[in-house]
Amino acid sequence: MKQEEERLTSGQVGSIVKMLGLTTDREFNCTECLQNVSEFAESQLAGKPVTEIIARVEQHLALCPECSEEYDALRKILQAGQ
Numbered sequence: 001m002k003q004e005e006e007r008l009t010s011g012q013v014g015s016i017v018k019m020l021g022l023t024t025d026r027e028f029n030c031t032e033c034l035q036n037v038s039e040f041a042e043s044q045l046a047g048k049p050v051t052e053i054i055a056r057v058e059q060h061l062a063l064c065p066e067c068s069e070e071y072d073a074l075r076k077i078l079q080a081g082q
C-alpha cells in the first residue's frame with residue numbers, strides 16, 4: 001500500500017511541472033502574462049521586434065499550459081480578424 005501512495009499520477013506530475021515553472025519565473029505570474037499576452041500575440045502576428053515583456057510572456061507560455069491555451073485562443077481571434 002505504501003508503494004502505491006508514493007507513485008505519482010499524471011495529474012500530480014502535471015502540478016509539479018507547473019509548480020516548477022512558476023517558481024523558476026516567480027516574478028512573472030499568470031496574471032501578468034495574461035495582461036500582456038495580447039501585446040505578445042499582436043507583435044508575433046505583426047513581426048514586431050521582441051521587447052523584454054514579450055520575451056517574458058513567451059517564456060511564461062512555454063512553462064504554463066493554461067496561459068498557452070489563452071494565447072492560442074487569442075491568436076486565432078486575431079488571425080480571423082485580419
Ligand SMILES: [Zn+2]
Pocket residue numbers: 029030031033060064066067068
Ligand atoms: Zn500562466
